[in-house]
Amino acid sequence: MSMKIYYIIIAMIVLLTPSCQKYVDIPTNSTTGRLETAKDCQLLLDNDAVMNEGYPNDGELSADDLYLKDEGFQASTLDQSDRDLYVWSKNAIRASSDPQWLKPYYTVYYANLVLEQVDKLESKGGADQITLNTLRGSALFFRAFAFWQLAQIYAPPYSTTSSNQDLGLPLKLNSDISQKPTRSSVSDTYLQILKDLNESSNLLPETSLVPTRPNKAAAYAMLARVYLSKEDYSEAFIFSNLSLKLNNKLLSYSSLQMNDESAFFNAFNNEVIFHAVTNGNSVAINPFDIGRIDPELCNLYQDNDLRKTVIIAPVGDGSFRFIGNYAGGTASSKLFVGLATDELYLIRAECNARANRVVEAMEDLNILLKNRFTEPYTDLTAADSDKALTYILMERRKELLMRGLRWTDLRRLNRDTHYAKTLKRIVMGDSYILPPNDIRYTLLIPNEVIVNGIIPQNVR
């Protein structure tokens, strides 16, 4: 008897299962869905909070442009790890991976999702080739941009002699979270970045709807920046030149609307090629919190330099804060670290100077400065390439203040004894020193990554 019943039940299960499966196969949420179409991919890439925001700022915290007054240093809102990083403490380490490490890797995750979906769409002809090319090019660009930002902080500077052995980044090239990446070499890290950027420069359209979406000029500009950071000046020249050919617009600072308290620049202003900002929760970096600009640097701006009032502004106590944020007028720590034409003029000028093309170098520098100084502006001249380079590097620091580039520049320039600099801070009477090429120029990877991942920590 009981066996019979079970035969009936088994038959029932066999018969009913397929129709039940049909019954439950429905989308469950109006606002969620599967990643399927090319449009879905574009929607992901347009998520600017993920793709264009949250880049690390620990480089700026460690570099010499930022300055904290003693009471700022003691502020209760400042984490101890911020204080440790600021004074280059030997064991300065972030406990949490969020945001410094996590946010760029989240960008990489999105980029990988899109790349995987574009592969699928290509194989079944899911969308037109131009759309797919743009998507692939954008995803590759974002991935490279994020990797480069991370490499500036957590991997040692590029060196032609040791890059094959130096530990670079874990290169996460798929979206599957069950596959943990290991650390590649520094040379592989840069190879991957350049490979992605080269491919994207071939795929991307010349212009894009908004600067949060990458385009060809952005890919070239990023290539120029990457080559510069690995001291490949001839390549950096080529790409800065290519990018400026597509977009060489500059803002004339004298035409800006003046307002003594709030920020000046609009997001997406004429100089912006690609919009990207750092994470927004850092009290030290936030100019409207405790972050101040090194007084020595502030003194370098000449009186007829508009940047003295447009990029920095005095705070009541005699110190200066940074107000020249290209990300638009928010007084948060979301500082612009994207690509802009002023940086490209400076890259091209530097490459020209290094290639002994003094006239071309000074021409680029003067075009830029003409837009920065009050009228009448007298062109700077340089007798030789060294002199030109000194001018250019000085203007580079003044122009690209708080753009997330100073730390990279220090790491790069320290390798040349001419331009090497020993950093010094005095905090509450104690002085701290960071000599050139110190091991601390590579920051410790956040503890959470070491605990939960499979990668070795940087040496100390």
Next chain:
Amino acid sequence: MNLYFKSWLIVLLQPFKILLRVTFIIAFCGLLKVNAVSYGQRLIMENNTSRIRDVFKAIKLQTGYDVLWQENTIELDKVIHLSSKITSMEAALKDCLANEDLHFKIEDNTIILIRKPVIISHNGNIVKSQDSLVYKGNVRDEKGIAMPGATVRIKGTKKSTKTGDRGDFEIVASTKSILVITFLGYVDREITLSGRTSGVPMEINMSPGQNLLGEVNIVGTGFQELPKERATGSFEVITKEQLQHSSDPNLIKRLEGITTSMNFNNQLVSTNSADKRFAVPPLYNLTIRGKNTINVTNFEDNLSGVPLVVIDGIPNPYPIDQVNPNDVESITILKDAASASIWGSRAANGVIVIKTKRSSYNKPISISFNSNLNISEKFDLFYKKYMSTSDFVDALSYQYNRQYDPANPSAYLEDATSLFTPQIPLSPVGELINQQKMGKITAEQLKTRLDELRSNDIRHDFDKYLLRGQSTQGYSLSIDGGSKRVSQRFSIGYDKTLNNTVNSDNSRIATQYSTSFNLIKNLDLTGNLSYNLAKTNDQATQNVLRATTGNGFYPFTKLADNDGNYLSIPYKYRESFLSLIKSNYGNKILDMTYAPLEDINQGYTKSSTQNINLNLGANYRLWDFLSTNVSYNFNYGYSDNTVLERQDSFYMRELINTYTSVAGDRNIPLGGQYSPTITKRRTQNVRGQLNFDKSWNGKHQLNAIAGVDLSEFYRLYRSDQYYGYDERSLLFNAYRINYTANLPFLWSDPFVGISNGRIPYNYILNEIRNRTASLFSNAAYTYKNRYTISASVRKDMDSQFGIGTNKGGTPFYSIGGKWNTANEIFYRLDWLPILQVRATYGYNGNTNPLISGLPVLAYSSTPSSLTGLFLAGTSDSQGISNSELRPEKTGVANIGLDFGTRNNRFGGSIEYYDKRTKDLLSEAIIDPSTGLRRAVINTANLHGRGFDINLNSLNIHTDMFRWNTSFLMSYNKVIVTKLFNNNAVVAGDIIASTGVFEQGKSINRIYAYKWAGLNPTTGDPRGVYNGQSVSIATGGAGNNAFNNIYNAPTNTAIYFGSSVPVYFGSLRNSFSYGNFSIGFNLLYKFDYYFRRPPSDVVRYSQLFSSSSNTLLGIEYNSRWTKPGDELLTNVPSLNYPASPSRDNFYYYSAINVLKADHVRLQEVNLSYIFTKKSWFLKNVRVYANVSNLGVVWRANKLGLDPDINDYPNPRTYAFGISTNF
């Protein structure tokens, strides 16, 4: 207190109004009639001659009385002559029974026909055969009281009699006969006559409760109801009587103290109704047989780790908090695989099956009413001993002087000069010192003003203006009854609670109507319709004033002056900034002062939730052993939540001002902000089921069910927002508001400095639809009432698993067996009539809506504020690329032993279980290099073990006095056997982080840093690193030392033990004397440890943080101040700036971990039953209950209650009355 009584009396009258309405409803239904009943009922017949059947029918129709009789005792078609056409009911009955040996008795709207005691003549003329003799007996209940009306039947024949008024009977039977004595609510007794002497009365004792109707021995799984003797699994049944121990309006809370294996809360945070952060439904904090998840949090949309609730056979039709406990017939808790696997993929955390009350056929009408009043004392904000406000003032002067160098008198904070960059307030103490330094006040004035602050305490103001005692009034009324073919029950319940802070209350109305029809032979239809309405009122969501300390207000803040006028306080902006903008902008901006007590009246949060539930069922009996039933459930819930922030609230004034231009143009119109949100939920469920139940040859019994279940859940959520809202005219201004532009602020945000932004808006539209389909079956076979085997199988499909992922997967199954030892022939232990052993094994699952191995996109309904482009994100918690995701499974083995001595003097059960969860799906920290740091992945394997003991004894039993004890004990330990993400963990992680686990270690455990005393020269706390004691001083070196200790290997942490009770349960004693009874319930929790609550321990960074301003624990007074103190104290010295590392180290050090074992007197109950009937009240029971009486024994020496973080739940007194009409 008097006030409550008064209001209670007034509202006590309300039920009578309700009664009138109910009467109307019944009349409307027309099937049952309620008349004011008296024995002199008039009866109108058509003829003087009538059949008995027709007389009875007329009685039923005209008076509502049921007539009951033993079958074959009366000839219904016999024609009788009535004395008159218009007669009394009693006269008619007498006429009917004139020539019968029957008399009648009226009880409970029922007429019972009873055979007159047989008078046997000694010449034996009624003795029919030679071997038949007259046997006499006397039937008594468990208390020794005579039982009239019990049926005495000769087994195997239809011959029977009933006992008379004194419980006596006489019956003619053969010497080989067996008598079967039956009585509703009692265990059948069989008496073998051979060997007994005829004529000598036998004493027959009946024991209650063993074979009855919805009583203890029926277990409900939500699919079927099984006699407990045949159930192999682990079921715990809670009856409606047991639920009466408490008068809590929340059903789940009533289960505490009367169930085993349920742990209600590991870390109790008392809920202050102004502070919604901890107002979590009690279900979410409940674990059955230990934690089965390593999730740190639970959300409404993710019930993973939460027990499944089944109400009348439907899983989660509506929140359990909406159930009126008075409507509950019984609750069955399913704990092991055999009981729970019938619920398949959702059963791993245990299942709570609730059966609501129904009427039954042939039941006289009864009306019952219950009313109770619960009153809780006010929260005692002074329960914890803190540092004095005077010391707090000193600490803040110390802070100010460290900020602004005392050696340099000119160092102070200037008045605000910038209209755009606001100053945040200094502490009021700092502000006063600052004013003195600026020369605005003199040194004497400063001292006087500071002394004023010293004498204030904000807790007095909270106590006076914000807190109140909580009171709950509850009423419920039900009417039920049934005729032969129709049964009906209607109930209505109303609860109203004034919460423990002002401006906060809630109410609930629950109504239910259920009916069943026996439409044609073998076909029963059932219907159940319920409607619930729950309402809450609270403070508006912005600027909530929480009646707790440490929420940002300085402890010496005065909220009102001595005359009760509300005062404004410095808030968010420094006074000098506010006067600057006032003098500059004048009337262009709204006033910016903030008076907290006034502000709470400038808005509200109101919510109402309505729920309609319809249940339709049909049961058709195909043959006597096979039936089929189909049921349909429809549930519709509608919640409406509105928040109003009036224009005069600080939030609104600040918002309007921020979006005002320098010229004075307002971008946000004057008026309030009105934000309604609406949630609609709809659940539908269809189930078809075949039931097989047959016994044959007197040896075999087979019971099986199989069916299919389809359900759909749909939810729509919508939120809107209106500015410029005017309450009277309902006008609002939505058209001219510019939501798209990034507008410049009039001044930047004082804390984060943001200087422009978009006007906040909140429009959301979201729909969720989910379907499940399940196929299920189970069967139990019993041989000779001794051996039972059972098996179950179920397959689930769920759209939450995601499109295309429902294929494959193994069904959940279970097997079980039971040996009823006491039924064996060889069994001779008369004193132990109940003895059975059972064992089961099987698999349960756990639905986790968050799992999907494929990326899920969340489309944003609003475009990016930066680019204006629409966008999408992957939702971290919903679907991520994971190629290794596997379904989770829990295997459970359960062994149980049930026993009971004669007369139920002592009995109980012991169960042992072993639970192994494989591939536990849980949110875990993953490698951040993947782009995500938390994801739902297969995290771990768990192994839980434990036992549940349930013992009941009747210690003393005399005619008047009874003493019962019940002892419940649970033991549970859960170990993480495997972690799939087993990474290097350091000491600091296992000490301070939640959600960090170790292979081979318990899931709940507590560690601490090794403590090496205070530094004798600085008073800094000291830890141990590399065998050396190191100071955790403020500053770089101390921080490095802390980092080193934090990052040391895990074996440097000191292990204490479990952080949740390993042994827990309750001891209940109840005494009754006559109609009076009293009960005490002690709860105990043993073998675990706790860390002192943060509010007890000094954390200087909290003292100086302007966002918390916490009064530190009283141990502040015994802090280290001078060398030598380290011998007397462990409290570190005061330091500014405070170092969070130093505070952390001290808080997490070994000296702050204590043994948590404690015993708590949870409640005392009193009740009295009036047996004397008044003219219409019956079974009047009055009761009182006191709960949260506090800890009676604890292991720690500091007098701490380990369950309490801040304030204890106040004592609650309840009074109530229940009665039948």
